[in-house]
Every structure is written in structure tokens, then in C-alpha cells.
Amino acid sequence: MTSLIEYEQSTGLVREVYDDIRTTRQTDEINNFWKAIANHPPTLQRTWAMLKEVMGGPGELDPLVRELIYIAVSATNGCDYCIASHKAAAVKKGMTDTMFGELMSIVGAANMTNRLANGFQVPVDEKFKRPV
Amino acid sequence: MTSLIEYEQSTGLVREVYDDIRTTRQTDEINNFWKAIANHPPTLQRTWAMLKEVMGGPGELDPLVRELIYIAVSATNGCDYCIASHKAAAVKKGMTDTMFGELMSIVGAANMTNRLANGFQVPVDEKFKRPV
Amino acid sequence: MTSLIEYEQSTGLVREVYDDIRTTRQTDEINNFWKAIANHPPTLQRTWAMLKEVMGGPGELDPLVRELIYIAVSATNGCDYCIASHKAAAVKKGMTDTMFGELMSIVGAANMTNRLANGFQVPVDEKFKRPV
Amino acid sequence: MTSLIEYEQSTGLVREVYDDIRTTRQTDEINNFWKAIANHPPTLQRTWAMLKEVMGGPGELDPLVRELIYIAVSATNGCDYCIASHKAAAVKKGMTDTMFGELMSIVGAANMTNRLANGFQVPVDEKFKRPV
Amino acid sequence: MTSLIEYEQSTGLVREVYDDIRTTRQTDEINNFWKAIANHPPTLQRTWAMLKEVMGGPGELDPLVRELIYIAVSATNGCDYCIASHKAAAVKKGMTDTMFGELMSIVGAANMTNRLANGFQVPVDEKFKRPV
Amino acid sequence: MTSLIEYEQSTGLVREVYDDIRTTRQTDEINNFWKAIANHPPTLQRTWAMLKEVMGGPGELDPLVRELIYIAVSATNGCDYCIASHKAAAVKKGMTDTMFGELMSIVGAANMTNRLANGFQVPVDEKFKRPV
Numbered sequence A, B, C, D, E, F: 001m002t003s004l005i006e007y008e009q010s011t012g013l014v015r016e017v018y019d020d021i022r023t024t025r026q027t028d029e030i031n032n033f034w035k036a037i038a039n040h041p042p043t044l045q046r047t048w049a050m051l052k053e054v055m056g057g058p059g060e061l062d063p064l065v066r067e068l069i070y071i072a073v074s075a076t077n078g079c080d081y082c083i084a085s086h087k088a089a090a091v092k093k094g095m096t097d098t099m100f101g102e103l104m105s106i107v108g109a110a111n112m113t114n115r116l117a118n119g120f121q122v123p124v125d126e127k128f129k130r131p132v
Helices: A012-025 A032-037 A041-056 A063-077 A080-092 A097-119 B012-025 B032-037 B041-056 B063-077 B080-092 B097-119 C012-025 C032-037 C041-056 C063-077 C080-092 C097-119 D012-025 D032-037 D041-056 D063-077 D080-092 D097-119 E012-025 E032-037 E041-056 E063-077 E080-092 E097-119 F012-025 F032-037 F041-056 F063-077 F080-092 F097-119
Strands: none
Touching: A012 A032, A012 A041, A032 A041, A032 A080, A032 B097, A041 A063, A041 B097, A041 E097, A041 F041, A063 A080, A063 A097, A063 B063, A063 B097, A063 C097, A080 B097, A080 C097, A097 B032, A097 B041, A097 B063, A097 B080, A097 C063, A097 C080, A097 C097, A097 D041, B012 B032, B012 B041, B032 B041, B032 B080, B041 B063, B041 C097, B041 D041, B063 B080, B063 B097, B063 E097, B080 E097, B097 E063, B097 E080, B097 E097, B097 F041, C012 C032, C012 C041, C032 C041, C032 C080, C032 D097, C041 C063, C041 D097, C041 E041, C041 F097, C063 C080, C063 C097, C063 D063, C063 D097, C080 D097, C097 D032, C097 D041, C097 D063, C097 D080, D012 D032, D012 D041, D032 D041, D032 D080, D041 D063, D063 D080, D063 D097, D063 F097, D080 F097, D097 E041, D097 F063, D097 F080, D097 F097, E012 E032, E012 E041, E032 E041, E032 E080, E032 F097, E041 E063, E041 F097, E063 E080, E063 E097, E063 F063, E063 F097, E080 F097, E097 F032, E097 F041, E097 F063, E097 F080, F012 F032, F012 F041, F032 F041, F032 F080, F041 F063, F063 F080, F063 F097
């Protein structure tokens, strides 16, 4: 088990990142994920900077769609922590039970067809080899 | 290499599914994926029925978002065929280069944080254990 | 690209393993897999010893079933080489087109339900926690 | 955590599927997997229809072999729920401790050789490129 | 749940392997991993023989580096047991908190770039196709 | 297929990153990976910044060990591009054929034991639950 670094114990770079998390997310709570990776401050700093930009920065995909994509990857990889935390985030951003069900049905279908394509050794169609 | 069953060769259940693919997609072309799995007609029939409903049936998620989710899973699983074919499908449904770039940056970030959560053995926060 | 060590070039431990492969499989052909990992003789030796026993030694599972299991894993992992080579091996041991289709439909379904179980965070039933 | 829909609470499509599960499996018990995905009735309906056919319908592979294949995929994907529930199913269908051990040794060996083939970048033998 | 075979219960081949584990690791404790796979003695014997050689035998990679590689694979596969047990092993061999953090940052980055390479369908550079 | 952005075509942020890659790696060549993800400049910029730091910045793990870890992940994920490019990088940093063989034998063994731990449902030993 990794020890968790609480806000009160944090100093230096870790404290700076924690403060930015609090401000950005407008809550005092800091999730265990950050408290765990804070054991290696450069990983905390880089990961937070990336997620802040990728999940919350400007872009063409809206915030809920980003969460759905994140959950799709996490369910495919079987990451329990990531599924639990991003499901909560998606609900906050408007995910309904039906949306979640549809998301899961796509994730399930894609995982099925990915392996069928592998197993049947399907050659890529010429039309799909052209640059898009 | 799996042999591909062309439309002209198809009979019975395979022909029926091929005809439904042509009608649904409004094109005479049938992708190699279907021509390959047609070697086992029940798999062709079941897979097409599921994908038709999951990717194209009524629902709260719009068709482009469904394709983005499908690509996210396929990139995570490293399925070359599925990436190539669904990228083309997504472009048809309006995916811009920027959207694809954003999609990939989320897929990349989620694959990174999934493994950090595993490796650091992050315990699930109590608040994420409540039913959502 | 890894260089391949041909039978004629082989010496010492590599030659010994190659000779055992030839005898066991009753063919002069040695697959590229062995020619590639022969670049590290202890890996060649250990891997061959394991596969010979696991895939061909005495046991309760018959040889064809073992190949089906091997293909199931390889399709799930998306290993092109392993799918190609073990499909050929399975055909030699009696796999029909229908069996392969059924195998793939199970592999596809299991990959789908595995991710549904992850995503829906299904708690393990009490009865499944008992020793079996 | 996903909430579980009990038989008593179920209505409409969910009740229909539950009744079919009970009849097919000849038991009143419904596993948590179904109770969880019942939160999205179309996913419940499609998944049950597929599994019923793939795992229990007519075919050339016998029911125990199908379970072994299912476990092979689930162990490769690390799906705890699926391993636990299908191990129980396999035992019911006749899987002995020795069979399970042999299954695991094949799953382990295939996972090992899959990555060796990747890492050593083994080129596919010409003979394996021919249609089978 | 798999039943665990304790040292006191062990006989024959299992006892021999247990004794070799005790001698090699200079401790009376036998980890649950071995107690579980002991349910299939040939798997226990083969797995121990391989790990003993691969992780502890002579070679150019030092023992700590071997553990780091093992953890990298286990975090990528999301194997909780393997992460927990090999993290402990790595600490015994000198892994510092900083090393673990660096390891995780590489594992995270590689998992990210692996999927970017997949998703962007990056063609392999000519120079990388030459034998190394 | 993704189109590749050549150095000569590059402008703005992409040109800046390309120049930094050239300076850092002391070569005019830019790998296809960068030319592909340059289609989404923020992903190029973030990914390069991360890799530069993680693979080449100061730290306790030496540069060759970092490459070995990177290859371990890439072989486990089956990323052909990443295996090819980082094998070349590792050779430049001193990886011998024997080291590569040992690396692969560990990667193979870990992939095997990861699935054995899953399949046998091995409970984590109490001693491994303590913080490290």
C-alpha cells in the first residue's frame, strides 16, 4: 500500500499542485489518486498539468464527452480506481444512467469486435489505407 | 489469412445480413470485417445485429460520440483494423482533425493514469464507493 | 527486426533445441518464432521446454482444446504471429471452420462481458467467494 | 458502485430476461452481473441473448470447453468477477482441479509467448500467410 | 477462491519446491502465490524453476533492474498481487521511493505513447526496420 | 493512415518542438512518431515535454534502464512501433543482445505469472498490505 500525503503534510511543489487542484476543482477535497502519486512530486506535477489541460482545457470536445472517453479506456483496461472516480466526475457533468448504459454497450461491442478482427485476421480494406 | 466471402458468393443468412448492411449503410460496399466473419454465419448475424443497434440505433449519445468511444477502445486495445475503419466512419460523421487529436490526448492520458493508479495501488476514496 | 538463426547456423544449446523441435514435431521446418528467440539461447531452451510440456505433454485436456485455449489468449492479446501459427496448428489437430467460428464468438463475448463487469463495477456474489 | 436490481423490483423487459435466465439455468438465483447491467435494459437483453446462444446453444464445442475458453480470456484480461463466476460454472460442468491447472498453464504460457513474439518482432512465416 | 496449500500439508513435488523456495530465499515464509498454484504441482514446479532462473540466476541485468522490469509489466497488466509482492521484493533489493516514482513515470509515459502510436497509425521508420 | 508533417512543412509550435527534438537528440532526423502526432500540436508539445523529462531528465535510474522499462511496457502492450523505435534507442545506450534476451525473458515470465495470479485468484499476503 502506498502512503497518502494529506494536504496538511504537503510542502513545496506538492502543496502548490494541491492548491491548484483545490482552486481548479473548487473543492477542498483532494482525491486519493493525487495523494498517492504525490510520493513522487514530479509525477504529481506533470500528471496534474496534463489532466487539467486534457480534461478541462479549451477544445472541441465537451467536458462530458471527455469523461465518457476516459471511462471507456478505464473499463477496457480494468482500472477500478479510474472507473469509480471518473464515473462520479461524469455524473457531475450530466451523465445519465442511460448514457452510461449506452457507453458500456459501445465499450463492450468494441472490445468484442476488436478481438474478432484480430482472430479472423481481417486485412485492412484498401479504402481505409488512404490518408484521412 | 481468413478467406473473404464476397457478396456475389454469399447465400442464405450471409446474403440476408449483407443486404441489410447495404441498405442500412446505403452503399454497395461491404467491409472486409463482415466478409471475414461471414465464415461463421451466426457470428456475422449476431455481431451485425449488435453493432447496428449499438452504433446506429436510437439513444442519448449522438453518432459521432459513439464513434469516438469506439476508437478510444480500439486504440487502447491496439486493433489496427478497428482504428482504421472507425476513423473513416468518424470522419464521415463530422470528426475534425482537432477532435481526433483531443480524443487521442484523452486516450493517452487515461492509459497513463490507469497504470499510475495500479502501480501506486491507490485505494478508492470512500465517496466513490457510494452508489451513483 | 530480429535476425533469424537458421538450423544450419545453429550450434550448441540452440542446435540441441532445434533437433528436439524437429524430432518432436516430426518435420524439418522450424518456425520463425524459435529462430528469433534463439538469439537468447536460455530463453529458447526454457520456452521450448515449457511449450513442449504444456501443449504436448500428458494431461486431461486434449491437444485440440489446448490449441483453442492458446488462440483465445492470443486473439485477446492481439498477437498476430501467435494467432497465425496456432490457427495452423489447430487445423492440423482437427479444428473445423465451425469450431473456429464458435471459438471466436466465445472470445468476443468474453471480452465484451469482461469490460461490462469492470465498467458496471459488479460486486462478486457471496457464493462465488467460497473455495472451489 | 452500481445498484443491483433484484428480481422482486424488476418489471418489463428486465423481468422478462430474468424469467428467461431462471428458466434456462433452472435456478431462482440471478447473478450480480445481470442485476447490475439491468440498469440498462437493452444491454441486459442483448448480452443475455448473446451469452445464452454462445455458451449454451447448439455447436461443435462442448459446454465445458466453452467455459475453459471463457476463463482463458477472463484471466488474460484480469476480470475478477468473470473468473470467479465462470470457474464456478466450469466446475458444475465437470472441470477438475487438474483441468483447471492445465488451463492456467496454457494461459500462462500463451501470455508469455505472445509477448516474446511481440518483443522479438518475429516475422510471420510464409506458410502461415496462406488461407486456412 | 483458491485454497492455499500450506507447507505443513505439502508432500512430494510440492514439498520439494517449497523447500527449494525456502532455501533460495533464505526465509521460512512462502508467499500465497506459490501456495495457490501448488494446487497444480507441475505448474508450481515449472513456474518456480523459471522465476528462480529469470529473476535470480546469473545475467547482465542486476537483480533490482529485473524487479523494476517485472513491476513495469505488472502495472501495465493491472495485476494487484504481482505489484504488491514485487514492490516489496524491489524495496528489499534497494528500490528507493524516487526510483519507484521514476519507474511509474516511465510506465505511465510508455502506456500513453503506445496508444498514441496505435491511434495515429504511425508507420515504422525505414531505419527501424533494419536488423539490430 | 495519418499524414506525416515534415520538418520543412512545420511552422509555429510544431517547428519549435521539432527544433528542440533536433537539439536534444543531436540529429536532424525526426521520427515518424513526432511527425504523426504533430497533426495535433498540443499533443506533440505535451508528449515531447513529458518524454524528454521522463526518459532523458535527471534521475536515479540510468538512461539504459529507462529504455528497458519502456520496451517492457511496449512488448506487453504489443506496440510494434514503440518496440522498434525504443529497441534502437536502447542499443544506442548500450543494450547488448544478452540484455535484450534477459529483458524479454523477464517480460515473458511476468506476463505469465500475472495471469496465473489472476486465474488462481491469489489473495494478497498480509505482509504485502503494509505500507512500503
